[in-house]
Amino acid sequence: xxxxxxxxxxxxxxxxxxxxxxxxxxxxxxxxxxxxxxxxxxxxxxxxxxxxxxxxxxxxxxxxxxxxxxxxxxxxxxxxxxxxxxxxxxxxxxxxxxxxxxxxxxxxxxxxxxxxxxxx
Amino acid sequence: xxxxxxxxxxxxxxxxxxxxxxxxxxxxxxxxxxxxxxxxxxxxxxxxxxxxxxxxxxxxxxxxxxxxxxxxxxxxxxxxxxxxxxxxxxxxxxxxxxxxxxxxxxxxxxxxxxxxxxxxxxxxxxxxxxxxxxxxxxxxxxxxxxxxxxxxxxxxxxxxxxxxxxxxxxxxxxxxxxxxxxxxxxxxxxxxxxxxxxxxxxxxxxxxxxxxxxxxxxxxxxxxxxxxxxxxxxxxxxxxxxxxxxxxxxxxxxxxxxxxxxxxxxxxxxxxxxxxxxxxxxxxxxxxxxxxxxxxxxxxxxxxxxxxxxxxxxxxxxxxxxxxxxxxxxxxxxxxxxxxxxxxxxxxxxxxxxxxxxxxxxxxxxxxxxxxxxxxxxxxxxxxxxxx
Numbered sequence: 001x002x003x004x005x006x007x008x009x010x011x012x013x014x015x016x017x018x019x020x021x022x023x024x025x026x027x028x029x030x031x032x033x034x035x036x037x038x039x040x041x042x043x044x045x046x047x048x049x050x051x052x053x054x055x056x057x058x059x060x061x062x063x064x065x066x067x068x069x070x071x072x073x074x075x076x077x078x079x080x081x082x083x084x085x086x087x088x089x090x091x092x093x094x095x096x097x098x099x100x101x102x103x104x105x106x107x108x109x110x111x112x113x114x115x116x117x118x119x120x
Numbered sequence: 121x122x123x124x125x126x127x128x129x130x131x132x133x134x135x136x137x138x139x140x141x142x143x144x145x146x147x148x149x150x151x152x153x154x155x156x157x158x159x160x161x162x163x164x165x166x167x168x169x170x171x172x173x174x175x176x177x178x179x180x181x182x183x184x185x186x187x188x189x190x191x192x193x194x195x196x197x198x199x200x201x202x203x204x205x206x207x208x209x210x211x212x213x214x215x216x217x218x219x220x221x222x223x224x225x226x227x228x229x230x231x232x233x234x235x236x237x238x239x240x241x242x243x244x245x246x247x248x249x250x251x252x253x254x255x256x257x258x259x260x261x262x263x264x265x266x267x268x269x270x271x272x273x274x275x276x277x278x279x280x281x282x283x284x285x286x287x288x289x290x291x292x293x294x295x296x297x298x299x300x301x302x303x304x305x306x307x308x309x310x311x312x313x314x315x316x317x318x319x320x321x322x323x324x325x326x327x328x329x330x331x332x333x334x335x336x337x338x339x340x341x342x343x344x345x346x347x348x349x350x351x352x353x354x355x356x357x358x359x360x361x362x363x364x365x366x367x368x369x370x371x372x373x374x375x376x377x378x379x380x381x382x383x384x385x386x387x388x389x390x391x392x393x394x395x396x397x398x399x400x401x402x403x404x405x406x407x408x409x410x411x412x413x414x415x416x417x418x419x420x421x422x423x424x425x426x427x428x429x430x431x432x433x434x435x436x437x438x439x440x441x442x443x444x445x446x447x448x449x450x451x452x453x454x455x456x457x458x459x460x461x462x463x464x465x466x467x468x469x470x471x472x473x474x475x476x477x478x479x480x481x482x483x484x485x486x487x488x489x490x491x492x493x494x495x496x497x498x499x500x501x502x503x504x505x506x507x508x
Contacts, residue, residue, distance in 0.1 A: 005253045028370065029254060036365055056275065056374050058267035059320040060259060064244040067259050072317075075259045077268055077369045084369035086258045093320070098275050114257035 004031025013106040017048035019083040027082030052078035054100045059093040087115035124218035124339040125352035128157025129465035134333035134453030135302040142231040143190045145334035150191035153336035165223040167197035168214040170207025170230030171457035176245045177233045203249035208460030208491030208500035215359045224344040229336030232455035249494040251367040265495045267319035270409035272374035277424035284408040285312035286431040288325045295447025297476040302453030326408040331453035335462035358391025358503030377496035380417035384501045391503035399484035402463040404492040405448040437480040445477040460491035
């Protein structure tokens, strides 16, 4: 169990994803008590935009043991406005480009649950 | 306040020594440094030691006192952990302790045992230098994280795999003749481009190897050096450290390393130098793109200009700013916790004139070492200068 992170993944999985927004409009991911960009302590859960844009991606050929059966796979950083997410892209490597639009979902089970991106 | 002198340095061979414990490796490097310095171990007042993955690699925590014991030193000893910048961070603390008068003689160094794990296990151990919840669980490996930075760099500034290959070629060429280096052989651009992919756009030859090894140095105050008539003409005249968000996705930009910029600004101001004064640099090229980001971050090149520095001959050993004359992490090897102080050892040797590449920089007086942790969520920069 990882308080904060698990609830975040549950919310993304059910289509109600959120991020933490401070009074100055900075975004970050839970668990946090302080905005990492400005130190503001007043953080509110704000709806995650439905669509993100791939900022950068890589095709991982040499994985950790947890992903031994997945390689090669694509992991990307995608921009969802005030916050960015890192996740695996559920698409073939040659079908992914910087600037592609994706939506966020959740893949894996138990300890391996993580953000995944579905092309739109 | 006096700048500490580097009285002696020691390195093991960097490479594959799967049966050697880190205590054994550090003993070799530490004793070599003490012998090089001509300092009595009984005079050592502290050991500042860097290590990253000791618990995973050999089920050994609390390595500070173990390492002091290994070199016959009976003094307080502390392990510093800052991922791949572990011994850079240890060095900074040692420099500050000599400067503030708390100690006259310190041993600083680091060690890492890595090749006793298989590649997947090492990949996992290194990955925890990234954010476990949000990056590692999303399948991001350490090469994968630098690949994201490389892809973002290409997208923003241009550049190609050929440009990165030129950096690998340069650093391999520099390692030829370095008895401590893991790879003492040249490669070609074609070799690099034809190698298997690790994480696009980075191939096998864009990545540093998995390495066992240790490094050490003896730092002394000016007064101790004078009293004991030590041959210690190189001083650490500047130290700086920078920090950044842990996860790449929380950074302002993926293709910049502001932690290195902050560390360099602080270290250069501390030493009273500017980039133009620097004769030679050792930078943290765990991946070829990392060398580019380091040189741009420290202000040697504008953003987007560092990618072609090796191809243009600026950073080759006969260029205006020779970079990684040791072979760098790329060819010399990267025993994670040992790397920061190994850069200090190489630069000291270059500035003393007893380095295998000294002939290429015979008038060098100012050297800079850049050591980065993780995807540069931490960074240290140190300035070394010839005194006298």
